[in-house]
Amino acid sequence: MIGFKQKKKLEQEQKTQQATASVTGIVSGGEVRKKGYEIRVQKDLDELEPKWSDNLKTENVDLLNHFTLTLSPDEGIWKNHAHVFDISVPDEYPIKPPKVLCKTKVYHPNIDQEGHICLNILREDWKPVLNLNAIFTGLHFLFLEPNPSDPLDTEAANVYEKDYDKFKRIANNYMRGNYSKY
Amino acid sequence: MAKAKIVKARLVANWTWNGVNEVCGICHVHLDGCPPEATAKFQTPGDDCPVVWGECKHAFHLTCITKWLGTQSDSQSCPMCRRRWEYSG
Numbered sequence: 001m002i003g004f005k006q007k008k009k010l011e012q013e014q015k016t017q018q019a020t021a022s023v024t025g026i027v028s029g030g031e032v033r034k035k036g037y038e039i040r041v042q043k044d045l046d047e048l049e050p051k052w053s054d055n056l057k058t059e060n061v062d063l064l065n066h067f068t069l070t071l072s073p074d075e076g077i078w079k080n081h082a083h084v085f086d087i088s089v090p091d092e093y094p095i096k097p098p099k100v101l102c103k104t105k106v107y108h109p110n111i112d113q114e115g116h117i118c119l120n121i122l123r124e125d126w127k128p129v130l131n132l133n134a135i136f137t138g139l140h141f142l143f144l145e146p147n148p149s150d151p152l153d154t155e156a157a158n159v160y161e162k163d164y165d166k167f168k169r170i171a172n173n174y175m176r177g178n179y180s181k182y
Numbered sequence: 183m184a185k186a187k188i189v190k191a192r193l194v195a196n197w198t199w200n201g202v203n204e205v206c207g208i209c210h211v212h213l214d215g216c217p218p219e220a221t222a223k224f225q226t227p228g229d230d231c232p233v234v235w236g237e238c239k240h241a242f243h244l245t246c247i248t249k250w251l252g253t254q255s256d257s258q259s260c261p262m263c264r265r266r267w268e269y270s271g
Binding site: 034035036038039040043044092094095096127128129131 | 207208209210211217218219246249250253259261262264
């Protein structure tokens with residue numbers, strides 16, 4: 001049986017450990033040590049704007065490295081149409097950016113038919129001070145302001161620049177599940 | 183007058199890195215703490231986890247900025263402002 005003093009001492013030790021962990025990110029003792037990216041991802045999740053966190057599903061709660069974001073732009077051609085993004089976080093995060101794929105078929109100058117996305121902060125302009133919130137804001141911005149001067153789908157970019165009405169028509173067809181380009 | 187005899191004393195000291203009271207922009211752990219490392223052995227804050235400054239005045243944990251610079255082949259830039267990274271003396 002544990003005496004009162006001993007119990008009190010144990011409690012005190014646990015409290016100190018918790019306090020240390022919250023400052024240093026270090027957990028000593030029996031707990032499994034979390035990987036560096038997990039601690040960072042948890043902080044990113046805590047800082048997410050509600051409009052993203054409300055539409056974010058954690059695919060792997062234990063590892064925190066796979067998410068699904070359902071993004072419905074609040075303006076523009078794709079207004080209110082749900083687009084599903086698959087986000088996987090590498091072990092090297094935040095040194096390396098997450099990999100993002102668009103699972104919803106979309107007619108967009110910067111998203112190709114396989115769902116690859118051309119967004120500067122996901123590639124050449126990534127820097128570790130950016131977080132998931134910045135990425136989601138960037139993805140949303142692609143729908144508000146497509147960037148035909150740096151295209152991934154060159155054909156879509158051409159139509160966007162030369163025949164905006166036709167572009168809107170095809171984009172709308174895509175949202176209805178009709179993938180013809182006329 | 184009775185003399186006091188000190189039998190036991192528990193001393194507590196406070197420290198902080200000069201001039202920074204913020205989190206590391208890379209790992210988002212406070213600069214006074216340790217960056218989360220998957221492989222490293224138990225680390226203690228302080229000299230084990232030094233903080234470094236760039237010429238641009240941005241501060242990071244040494245291990246964090248080293249990892250970042252290691253992935254950049256040609257131009258080494260500050261993760262905060264993208265200016266050329268030079269360690270500040």
